[in-house]
Amino acid sequence: MNHLLRCPVCGETFPDHGELACPDGHHGLLRAIYPEKQLTIRDEPGIFRYADWLPVQQVPRTQSGPVTFRSLEFAKEVGLSNLWIGFTGYAPHRSAFVPTCSFKELEAWPTVQRQKETGGGTLVVASAGNTGRAFAEVAGTMNQQVLLVVPKRGLERIWTSAPAENVTLIAVDGDYSDAIAVADRICELPGYIPEGGAKNVARRDGMGTVFLDAAVTIGSIPDHYVQGVGSGTGAIAAWEAALRLIADGRFGERLPRLHLAQNLPFIPLVSAWQARRREIIPEIDMPHAEEAIRAVNADVLTNRKPPYTVPGGLFDALSACGGQMYGITNAAAESAGLLFEKTEGIDPDPAAAVACAALLAAVDRGEIGEDACVLLNITGGGYKAVLEKYQVVPVETIRPGEVPACILEKSHV
Ligand SMILES: Cc1ncc(COP(=O)(O)O)c(C=O)c1O
Numbered sequence: 001m002n003h004l005l006r007c008p009v010c011g012e013t014f015p016d017h018g019e020l021a022c023p024d025g026h027h028g029l030l031r032a033i034y035p036e037k038q039l040t041i042r043d044e045p046g047i048f049r050y051a052d053w054l055p056v057q058q059v060p061r062t063q064s065g066p067v068t069f070r071s072l073e074f075a076k077e078v079g080l081s082n083l084w085i086g087f088t089g090y091a092p093h094r095s096a097f098v099p100t101c102s103f104k105e106l107e108a109w110p111t112v113q114r115q116k117e118t119g120g121g122t123l124v125v126a127s128a129g130n131t132g133r134a135f136a137e138v139a140g141t142m143n144q145q146v147l148l149v150v151p152k153r154g155l156e157r158i159w160t161s162a163p164a165e166n167v168t169l170i171a172v173d174g175d176y177s178d179a180i181a182v183a184d185r186i187c188e189l190p191g192y193i194p195e196g197g198a199k200n201v202a203r204r205d206g207m208g209t210v211f212l213d214a215a216v217t218i219g220s221i222p223d224h225y226v227q228g229v230g231s232g233t234g235a236i237a238a239w240e241a242a243l244r245l246i247a248d249g250r251f252g253e254r255l256p257r258l259h260l261a262q263n264l265p266f267i268p269l270v271s272a273w274q275a276r277r278r279e280i281i282p283e284i285d286m287p288h289a290e291e292a293i294r295a296v297n298a299d300v301l302t303n304r305k306p307p308y309t310v311p312g313g314l315f316d317a318l319s320a321c322g323g324q325m326y327g328i329t330n331a332a333a334e335s336a337g338l339l340f341e342k343t344e345g346i347d348p349d350p351a352a353a354v355a356c357a358a359l360l361a362a363v364d365r366g367e368i369g370e371d372a373c374v375l376l377n378i379t380g381g382g383y384k385a386v387l388e389k390y391q392v393v394p395v396e397t398i399r400p401g402e403v404p405a406c407i408l409e410k411s412h413v
Contacts, residue, residue, distance in 0.1 A: 001015060001016045001055065001057060001117070001118075002034075002035050002057070003016060003032050003033060003034045003035065003055055004016065004032070004033045005019055005030045005031070005032060005033070005201065006030065006031050006032075006033050007022035007024070007026050007028055007030060008028040008029060008030070008031060008311045008312040009022065009026035009027065009028040009311050010022065010024060010026050012024065013033060016032070016055055016114075016118065016201075017118055017119070018114065018115065018117075018118030018119050020194065020196040020199040020200055021199060026311075027310060027311065028310055028311035028312050029198060029199060029204075029236070029307060029310055029311070029312035029313055030199070030201055030312075031201065031240065031312065032053075032055045032201040032205055034052060034053050034244075036052045036053070037247055037248060037249075038248050038249070038250070039052050039053060039212065039216075039244075039245075039248055040052055041216065042059070044059060044061070044065075045061070045062070045063045045065070046062045046063045046064045046065030046097075046109075047062065047064060047065040047066070047106055047109050047110070047206065047209050048060070048061075048062070048065075048109075049065065049209075049213075050209045050212050050213070053205060053208070053209075053212065053241075053244060054110045054202070054205050054206065054209075055110065055114050055201050055202050055205060056110050056113040056114055056117060056202070057117055058113065058117065059113075060109065060113055060141075060142060062109060062141070063097040064097065064098045064099070064105050064106070064109065065088075065098070065106070065209065065213070066086055066087065066088050066103070066106060066209050066210040066213040066214075067086075067087050067088075067091075067094055067095055067096045067213065068084055068085065068086050068087070068213050068214045068216075068217035068218070068375075069084070069085055069087070069094055069217075070083070070084055070085075071083045071084065071085050071343075071344065071376070073343035073344065074339065074340055074343040074344050074356075076343075077339055077343055078359055078360055078363055079363055079370055080363065080368070080370055080371075080372070080374055081370060081371050082371060082372065082373045082374065083359075083374045083376060084214055084217070084218055084222065084373070084374065084375050084376070085344065085375075085376050085378055086210040086211070086213065086214045086375055086376070086377045086378065087346065087378045087381065088102060088103035088105065088106060088210060088378070088379060088380065089101040089102060089346065089349070089378070089380050089381040089382035089383075089386075090381075090382030090383075090385050090386040090389070091345070091346045091381070091382045091385060092385065092389075093345065094346070096382065098382075099137060099161040099386055099390060100130070100133045100134045100136075100137045100160075100161070101130075101349065101380050101381060101382050101383050101386055102130040102133075102134060102349055102379060102380030102381075103207055103210060103234060103377070103379045103380065104127075104130045104131040104133070104134035104135075104380075105134040105137065105138065106206040106207050106209055106210065107131070107134065107202070107203040107204075107206045107207055107233075108131075108134040108135045108137070108138040108139075108206070109138055109206060110202040110203075110205060110206040111123075111135075111195055111200055111202040111203050111206065112135070112138050112139060112142050112144045112146075113142070113202070114200075114201075114202040115144065115193065115195075115202075116142070116144060119193070121145075121191050121192065121193040122145040122146065122147050122168075122191055122192050122193065123135070123139070123144060123145065123146045123147070123193055123195050124146075124147045124149070124183050124186050124187050124192050124193065124194055124195065125146060125147070125148050125149070125183070125195050126148075126149045126150075126176070126179040126180040126182070126183035126184075127148060127149070127150050127154065127176070127179065128150070128151065128153075128154045128175075128176040128179070128230075128299055128300045128302070129150060129154030129155075129156075129157030129158065129299075129300060130157060130300050130349070130351075130380060132148040132150050132154065132157070132158050132169070133157055133158050133159060133160070135148065135167075135195070136148060136158060136159075136160050136164050136167045136169075136395050137160045137161060137164065139164060139166055139167055140160050140162065140163070140164025140165065140166065140167060143166060144166065145166045145168075146166065146167050146168070147167075147168045147169075147170065147183075147186065147192065148167060148168065148169045148170065148395070149170050149172060149179045149180075149182050149183040149186070150169065150170070150171055150172070150179055151171070151172055151173070151174055151175050151176060151178060151179050152171045152172070152173060153175070153299065154176075154179075154299070155169075155171050155397065156394075158394065158395045159392040159393055159394045159395060160392065160393050160395060161386075161390040161392055161393075162390075162393065163393050164393075164395060167395055168398050169395045169396065169397045169398060170182070170397065170398055171397045175290070175293050175299075175302060175304075176230075176293075176299070176300075176302055176303060176304075177303070177304040177305060180305070197231065197233065197307070198231055198232075198233040198236065198306075198307035198310075198313070199307075203233065203237075204233060204236060204237040204240060205237065205240070205241075206237075207233065207234045207237040207238075208237035208238060208240055208241035208244075209241075210234075210237075210238070210377055210379075211225070211237070211238040211241035211242060211245075211375070212241050212244075212245070214375045215241075215242075215245050215251045218373065218375075219251075220251050220252045220373070221242055221245055221246070221251045221252040221254065221255070221256055222256050222373045222374060222375040223254075223256060223257065223368075223372040223373045223374065224256055224257050224259055224362075224368050224372055224373070224374045224375065225238050225256040225257070225258050225259065225374075225375050225377065226259045226260075226261075226355050226358055226359045226362065226374065226375070226376045226377065227258075227259075227260055227261070227355050227377040227379060228260075228261050228262070228263070228298060228301055228328075228351040228352060228353075228354035228355040228358070228379060229260045229261065229262060229269060229301065229306075229314075230262075230300055230301040230302060230303040230306070230351070231303045231306040231307060232260065232269060232306050232307060232308060232313070232314035232317075233307065234377065234379065235258055235260050235314060235317060236307065236312070236313060236314055236317050238256070238258070238377070239255065239258065239317040239320065239321065242255050242256055243255070255320060255321040256321065256375065257321050257322055257323060257324070258317060258318060258321050258323035258324070259323070259324050259325075259326065259358055259359070259362050259367065259368070260318075260323065260324075260325050260326070260358070261325065261326040261327070261328050261354050261355055261357070261358030261361075262301050262325070262326075262327060262328070262354070263296040263297060263298040263301050263302075263327075263328055263329075263330065263333060263350075263351075263354050264296070264327045264328060264329050264330070265292040265295055265296070266286065266289065266292040266293050266295070266296050266301070266302050267285075267286075267325075267327040268280050268282075268285040268286040268304070268306070269285075269306060269308060269314065269325060270325040270326065270327045271284065271285035271286070272285045272308065272315075273315070273318055273323070273325045274325065278308075278309050278315045279309055280306070280308055280309065282304075286304065289304060295330075296330065297330045297333060297334070297350045298333065298349075298350035298351040298353070298354050300349075300350075300351050301351050301354060324362065324367055326357075326358040326361050326362070328354045328357045328358055328361070329357075332357040332360075332361075333350065333353040333354045333356070333357045334353065335357075336353055336356035336357035336359075336360055337350070337352070337353025337356055337357075339356065340352075340353065340356045340378070346378070346381045346382055346385075347381055347382065347383055347384050348378055348380065348381040349378075349379060349380030349381050349383075351379055351380060352377075352378040352379050352380050352381055355376060355377060355378065355379065356376070356378075359374070359376050
C-alpha cells in the first residue's frame with residue numbers, strides 16, 4: 001500500500017494492514033494519508049476514477065460510481081440558482097449505473113478490495129438493508145465471502161442484480177442496533193472479519209467520492225452540503241474529502257457547511273447537536289427509541305450508536321464547519337421526495353427524500369442563501385428504473401438448520 005493511516009489522537013502514522021483502530025488503543029477514527037496531494041482523475045468508468053484517494057492498490061473495473069449534475073427544475077421549486085445534485089443510484093438518463101441504488105455501494109467497492117489486499121476472511125456486515133444489498137452485490141462480483149446480518153424488517157431490501165453465490169444472510173429480531181450486536185458477536189469467531197463501519201477508512205473514502213465528484217464537476221468546493229444521516233459516516237466522509245480538496249489547492253479554501261437531517265421522531269444526532277453536546281444521552285436524545293424507530297419511514301437513518309462523540313467523528317465535523325441539523329417528519333419527506341421525482345425524474349430513497357425536505361427547510365429558514373452553491377446528496381434512488389432493467393434476485397436467508405453451530409451460539413437466529 002502506498003498510503004498510510006494516521007491516528008487522530010496520538011498523530012502517529014503507520015502502514016495500512018487493514019487496521020480499524022490505532023494499534024496503541026486510542027479511540028478515534030483513523031484517517032488515510034495519501035501520497036498524492038493533488039487529485040489526478042483516472043480513466044475509469046466508475047468510483048475508481050478517484051483511486052488516488054482510495055485505500056487500495058488494485059482497481060477492479062466497475063461502472064458503479066457517483067454522478068453530479070446541475071439541477072434546474074427542482075432548484076427552481078426550492079428557490080436556488082446554483083443547486084447541484086450528487087446522485088448515487090440508477091438513472092441511465094444521468095449516466096448513473098449503480099444497480100443497488102444507494103451510495104452504500106460506494107463504500108462496498110473499496111472495502112471489499114481493501115479486505116482482499118490486507119488479509120481476506122469472511123467480511124461480516126450488519127445492515128438495515130441498503131448496506132447489505134450493496135455488499136451482497138459487490139461480494140458476488142468480486143468473489144468475496146460476506147456474512148450479512150439484517151433485521152427482519154430490512155430483509156426485502158436484500159437482493160442482487162445477478163445471483164450471488166458467496167453471500168450468507170442472517171435475519172435477526174429487532175432493529176439495526178440488534179443486527180450490529182449479533183454481528184459483533186459473530187466477529188469473535190476466527191475467520192470472521194468486521195467491516196468496521198465508520199472506522200473503516202475504505203468505507204469513508206468510498207462515500208467521500210460523491211463529494212470529490214461534485215467538486216471536480218462544479219470546479220470548486222460547494223458552500224453547503226445537504227444529506228440525510230443515520231450514522232453520519234457519509235457526512236464525515238464529505239468533510240474529510242473537503243479537507244483533502246483544500247490541501248490540493250485548486251478547489252477553494254473553505255469547508256462546506258454541513259446541513260444534515262434525520263427522520264422524526266428518531267433524531268438523536270439532531271438533539272445532541274442542538275444542545276452542542278459531544279455526548280449522546282439516550283434518555284434525552286432518543287427516548288422511547290424502539291417505538292420511535294418503528295415510526296420513521298427512512299429506517300436506514302436510525303442508528304443508536306453513531307460515530308458522533310469519537311475524535312474525528314460527526315461532532316468534530318459539525319464543529320469545524322458550523323453545521324446545522326434538521327428533524328424531518330415523514331410527511332415533509334414524502335412531499336419533498338415526490339417533488340424531486342416530478343422535477344428530476346428519479347425516485348429518491350426515503351433517506352434521500354429526507355435530505356430534499358431538509359434543503360427546503362434550510363432555504364426557508366434562511367440558512368442557505370438563494371445564490372449559494374449547494375450540493376444535495378441524493379444518497380439513493382432509481383429503484384423503478386433498476387427494476388425495469390434487471391430481474392433482481394432476492395438473497396435467501398440461511399435456514400436455522402444450516403447455520404454453523406458456532407455462529408448459532410453467538411446469534412439469535
Ligand atoms: C440511502 C441512504 N442514505 C443515507 C444513509 C445514511 O448514511 P450514514 O449512515 O452514513 O449517515 C443511508 C444509510 O444506510 C442510506 O442507505
